[in-house]
Each structure stands twice: as structure tokens, then as C-alpha cells.
Amino acid sequence: MALRIEIDHTDGAARTGRMITDRGVIETPVFMPVGTRAAVKTLDTSDLERLGPPIVLGNTYHLMERPGADLIERMGGLHTFMDWSGHLLTDSGGYQIFSLEPKVSEESAVFKSVYDGSAVDLSPERSVQVQEQLGADIAMVLDVCPPLPSAREVQVDALERTLRWAERSKAAHTREDQAQFGIVQGGIDLEMRADSAQRTVDIGFDGYAIGGLSVGEDRTEMIPALAAATAELPTDKPRYFMGLGDPVGLVEAVANGVDMFDCVLPTRLARHGTALTSEGRLNLRNLKFAEDDGPIDPGFDHPWSNRFSRAYIRHLLVTNEPTAGRIITLHNLAWLSDLTAQMRAAIEAGTFAELRQSVLDVWVR
């Protein structure tokens, strides 16, 4: 087996653990920064090493287009290409291509390249093959991601096809040093979520992802759908909520037994000047920070970002200096990493409910 998880502590449904691979150990819950095109925007691999995330995401769709999976394979795989010895996870390409209005048949999804407009044909088997060429430690099956809201029959079709594609993906997977995760769909329908989870587990994967949530639905719709899925997932496999990166989402997902998350949000916000802080989101372009000599977040002591004043960062933002995005990116990733560390400590101490409430108090308005 390429990957296993050892659960160390539980507090309600929340849990801490260690995900163990041939490459090393990942403490969970864990937030995974997104390195779309083999780099986390504004950072290099040395930055990641100092920042310390145990795992980073790469995007299969973007990398298969530029520079191409064959090239990355010839260069020794994605780890060697980025010179990154930590863990990597590649998505399947599903999420990106379903934003490109694909023509989906039973065989595959056909869509226009965002790079040159040419037709791209991605089947479950091709996604497996590309991800094996990229060589990440964890690969995802290709799923069908309908938008929310969608008609029930669209959701049912997506769910059923995702299951058939999951079987094909499992059959196509050959790398024993690469874990493969299945993806639960089903929109915000609780029965469909449970059904999708059960049948994905029946196929059998190294871990299970929750797809198709945090795509615009209310939190009151998201949480029951998530809970309906996790209730059906085995406790001895990792659970991964795809595309989740806001503090409220993180505590709610962990409260429901999720171990892994990723999202472009903290890095994208950073490049636009918004910092995650213990006071909530701060738009550092705001005039009120022009002479604020305090750090980004007085409640979070991070030596690389908090050495700079809000006044300095605001100046860099309003003059479009690329250094601004870099400083806030480092801050936001460190801040989210700290939040996951706080969650692990609270679960171990049996105080997760208090931590969750304190996050909701700041972030839910």
C-alpha cells in the first residue's frame, strides 16, 4: 500500500492522525497549498521548505498542457522538476475542465484548451496515465463535477458516471508508489451523498475525497452534505475536502472528520492584498493602514511576514510591487498552517468545540 493513516486522537468526529507514505509522514488535519503550474505563485521551492507544508498540490490539467506530462516525465517527474522532496498530490483535471463547458460522453470529456483553443480529450484512463507520469504521491480519479445548483437528474448522472469512471480509473492505475483517491459526488442531496460515498468505498481506494462542495452553496447546505458523506467513509482512510481553504470551512470540515484540504483562496487573496488574520480578513490596500506600523496580524507571530508593517505592505500593494503578494502569500499560508496546528492541538486536548466556536465568532458575520 502506498499510503495509510494512523488516527491518534478524536474529539467528537474531529480527528488527528499521521498519514504515512514511503516519502514520510504528514500530520493531519493538513492544509495543502496549491502549486498550479509546479510552483506556488510568488514562492519558490526554497520558500516552501522554510514554510514547511508537508504536501503541495499540482494541477494535472495545467501541467498536461504546459509543459506537458511527457516532458515532466522525461525530466524525472514533478518532484524532480520542482526540486521538491515533500509530498505532492495531483488533482485529476476534473474541476478545471468542468469549468470549460466540456462535451462529456461515457468515454471522456472533450473541451477547448485554455492555452491555444485546441480540442483536449481527457478520459479517466488518460488522467491516470498523466498523473502517473507526473508521479505525485497521491493521485485523484477523474470525476464529473456538475455546477451547483443543478437539476436532480444532472446530479444523478454525474454521480453514476463518476462511479463508473472511478472503476475505470482504479483499473488503469499501475504505480504502486502512488496512492489513488476516489471522489464522492452527490451535490447537496444527503441520500445521494451517502450513496456516492458507499459505492465509492465499495470500489476501494487509498483515501476518499469530497468533491463538488464549497462551490457556492450555503454553509447550511454544505455541512449536512459533507456529514452525510463522511458518515459512510471508513475511519481508517484519509478524507480530503477538495477546494476548501477558508477558516470557517476548515473548522467545519474538521468537525466532520475531514483530514485534508486544499484551495487557491489563501494565495489568490494574498496577491490581491487580503490577509487572513485573527481579526478576520484584512484588505491591506485600505487607506486606514497607510501609517499603521503594526504587523499584519498582532495575534499571530510569524517571523517572515510580521516583521513588516501594514504601512509598508500597503505601500508595496498600491505601487504594484510584486514583493507585496509574496509577503502576504507567506503570511496566509503560515497562518492557515498555524490554524491546522491549533486544530490538532485542540483535538488532542479535547477542546475542539471551543476552538471551532472562536473561529466562527471572528469569521461568521
Add this chain to the structure above:
Amino acid sequence: MALRIEIDHTDGAARTGRMITDRGVIETPVFMPVGTRAAVKTLDTSDLERLGPPIVLGNTYHLMERPGADLIERMGGLHTFMDWSGHLLTDSGGYQIFSLEPKVSEESAVFKSVYDGSAVDLSPERSVQVQEQLGADIAMVLDVCPPLPSAREVQVDALERTLRWAERSKAAHTREDQAQFGIVQGGIDLEMRADSAQRTVDIGFDGYAIGGLSVGEDRTEMIPALAAATAELPTDKPRYFMGLGDPVGLVEAVANGVDMFDCVLPTRLARHGTALTSEGRLNLRNLKFAEDDGPIDPGFDHPWSNRFSRAYIRHLLVTNEPTAGRIITLHNLAWLSDLTAQMRAAIEAGTFAELRQSVLDVWVR
């Protein structure tokens, strides 16, 4: 005195030394990276600390406009604003404003702001005042920078006015912890260069800069004009060639007794994908690097940039990932720093002529 230089070795006119201030010691010859708006583009202060330049430039014109000298002064000065404990030098604003077609009177230069089109009025005294508010270790006098080529009478007027403004700048200067450098003008006319140098020395400054060269003239015009100036400068004061950052320019300037240089070239080239290497300039966007798994410069072992392959950096460049500019910026600055270290070692060993020739062999085509 805020600054002195101790000359340690000479080899012909080339020299090594230590520039000593209250803040510390700068080994010369030294290349100074440019942090136009209080940041070297794509880098933060922690990067500078790891990279190790002993001194960085700030641009008086840009900083007086955004965020403003009053604000930086209230924030504790430019060192505190950037959280940079190394040395800083601020230019006078002259070079920038003379690219903005100013109306120059005996009193001052009036020109349109690049930020909002408003009229900006910069006099020698105002430049001194702004630079004292910024609080760099070294300040420059406001000079008149005519374009090359210019009519002789334009050059003469610029030279004479620069001298009168230098006297006013010296009279206006009050900070004892800040060195002030004069600037030699005179275009490519050898007599005018010598005259400007002598009379600037007569006014008396902590150091002397060569302005108005490396602005498009041939190397065969630049070097004699430079030599005509340095011949008149005292050996016990630092000499600074403003706006010089190409390898040929550096070895030629050092061969003529220059101690300090700055230029945006190495960082600007980096952001456009061009690396300085022992093989010359490399445009890393070139298709021929698409599968090149070698480092940027096999002849230069730098641990932060050379860990990445040309193939990886090319991929980041062609997909417009900001990480590319950062990696090449780190490389180019480290590479130029290494070139100055090589020059210092060669001068000490008495082999500077050989080093100069080896640089010309690669870079002059």
C-alpha cells in the same frame, strides 16, 4: 565623518577597499541592487539578508511620491520601513526627473508626476531634505542630467548648474549620520569631465559619483570620459558609477578605479527571463531550453537558483508564473555579487587584467 574608505590593494588603477560607516563595513568594489520603491522587485528583506548585498538603493523620486517622505520619516525612516539593517543609498531624483522632460530653472526642476500628472517641484535643497527624511546612509546631490548626445552648450550649462546645485546641496545637508556624495557630469568630453571632477572635489564631499554615462554612448566613448573624471578624484574617497550593471561595464569601471555601481538591469532582465551567466546572457524563454535539465549557469554554483533546471524555469516563464522572475532575480544578483568578489580577489592577487580580459572575451561580441 559619516563615511570613509580604506584602500587595501591596488592593481593598476583598480582597487579593493572597505567603506566604513557607523552601520558597518562594505567591501569594495560593490554592486548595489536597486530597491526602487523600498523593495527589490520580487524579493523581500529576508531574501536580501540571505543574498547578502551590503547596500541597497532606494529611489528618492519614487519614494517622495509614494508613500511620501513625511510618511517614511514618521515610520522611522527607510531602514525601519523596509526592516533592513544593511546600508542604504538614495539617489537624488535627478536621473528619474530628467527622463520626464522637466522645466529646469536655476532654482529647481519642475515636472509632471508619473503617478498623477500633478506638478512636482524639486530643488537641490528639497532633494537633500527628502533624503534626510528617508535617512539612507548615503545621499546624493541633485544633478542636471542632459541626454547623450547633447549640444556642447547644453552640456556646459548642465555641468555648471550641477556644480552650483552641488554647493547648495552641501549647504543644505544637516544629518551627520548621513554621507553626501557629489556627482561629476560633463558628457563624453574629456576636458569637461576633468573640470567637473576637479570643481566637485573643490566643493568637497564624502564620495564622488560619475553621472551621465552608460546612457547609450559607445564603450569607446564611455571609458575615456570615465578615466578623465577618476584621474581628478582623490584616492581616499569612494567613487561610484551611477547606473552601471553590465559585466563589461563593471570590469571597465573597476579597471578605472571605481568602487561602487548600481543598476536596475540585472533585476529587470531577470523579470523578462534573461540570466547573466558565464556563457553570457541567456534568454531562458528560448525553446532550446525546454528540456535542458542543467542549471542556469553550470559555471556558477549558487544553491538557491542552480537547484532549478533551465527546463523548469522556462516552463515558469512561458506560463507567466511570478516564481520565474524571482528565481532569476536571485540568480542575477548573486552572479553579479560573485563577479565583484572575483574582481576583489583578482586585484588582491594582481591578476585583474586577466579577469577583465576573460569577461570581455565572453561579453563583447
